Amino acid sequence: xxxxxxxxxxxxxxxxxxxxxxxxxxxxxxxxxxxxxxxxxxxxxxxxxxxxxxxxxxxxxxxxxxxxxxxxxxxxxxxxxxxxxxxxxxxxxxxxxxxxxxxxxxxxxxxxxx
Amino acid sequence: xxxxxxxxxxxxxxxxxxxxxxxxxxxxxxxxxxxxxxxxxxxxxxxxxxxxxxxxxxxxxxxxxxxxxxxxxxxxxxxxxxxxxxxxxxxxxxxxxxxxxxxxxxxxxxxxxxx
Numbered sequence: 001x002x003x004x005x006x007x008x009x010x011x012x013x014x015x016x017x018x019x020x021x022x023x024x025x026x027x028x029x030x031x032x033x034x035x036x037x038x039x040x041x042x043x044x045x046x047x048x049x050x051x052x053x054x055x056x057x058x059x060x061x062x063x064x065x066x067x068x069x070x071x072x073x074x075x076x077x078x079x080x081x082x083x084x085x086x087x088x089x090x091x092x093x094x095x096x097x098x099x100x101x102x103x104x105x106x107x108x109x110x111x112x113x114x
Numbered sequence: 115x116x117x118x119x120x121x122x123x124x125x126x127x128x129x130x131x132x133x134x135x136x137x138x139x140x141x142x143x144x145x146x147x148x149x150x151x152x153x154x155x156x157x158x159x160x161x162x163x164x165x166x167x168x169x170x171x172x173x174x175x176x177x178x179x180x181x182x183x184x185x186x187x188x189x190x191x192x193x194x195x196x197x198x199x200x201x202x203x204x205x206x207x208x209x210x211x212x213x214x215x216x217x218x219x220x221x222x223x224x225x226x227x228x229x
Binding site: 004032034036041042043044045046049051090092094095096097098099100101102103104105106107 | 118120145147149154155156157158159162164169170172205207209211215216217218219220221222223
């Protein structure tokens with residue numbers, strides 16, 4: 001069985017500060033890894049994904065995550081956050097094939113203040 | 115491509131009533147998923163369709179829950195004899211059958227409140 005642990009339920013930061021949202025997973029099979037973002041009263045939006053290849057993946061809005069197989073982690077980082085990054089962030093894992101369920105962590109609330 | 119559409123966005127019902135939600139996936143997406151999200155939790159998988167075939171169901175999907183995708187396009191999720199514990203956000207996602215390796219695109223969800 002697969003599981004995801006997001007180590008911080010809430011992360012408060014000031015604008016322009018760096019941030020790291022931690023995610024660890026467990027799985028006995030090869031996996032795909034995802035980060036989704038959820039703004040208030042909206043659905044989940046895919047932020048970035050690791051499917052194969054380079055272990056460092058980036059999004060268009062400055063977030064990056066690194067797949068670390070030995071530590072079974074997929075932490076999300078941004079060097080300088082904006083007020084608009086305030087949202088709920090979910091890490092998810094699935095078996096490495098199409099048509100399988102995503103297993104989500106409980107989420108991390110990122111609150112950016114000025 | 116208008117994305118995954120869910121209807122209604124909000125539903126308030128009394129305990130014991132039946133409710134039905136609809137999901138329209140991204141056109142040409144063969145795969146469709148339902149998830150449930152309760153307050154303070156991540157989404158939990160309920161069921162999965164490939165075209166019209168329901169291929170996987172979670173233990174969370176009790177006998178009161180039924181999902182259909184009769185023509186392989188839109189899907190419905192019905193909850194019979196609703197209970198207060200059914201109050202949650204119900205999310206639908208879709209993914210293509212080709213290429214994209216389990217990348218699931220989510221709708222905005224239907225928020226159910228059972229009084």
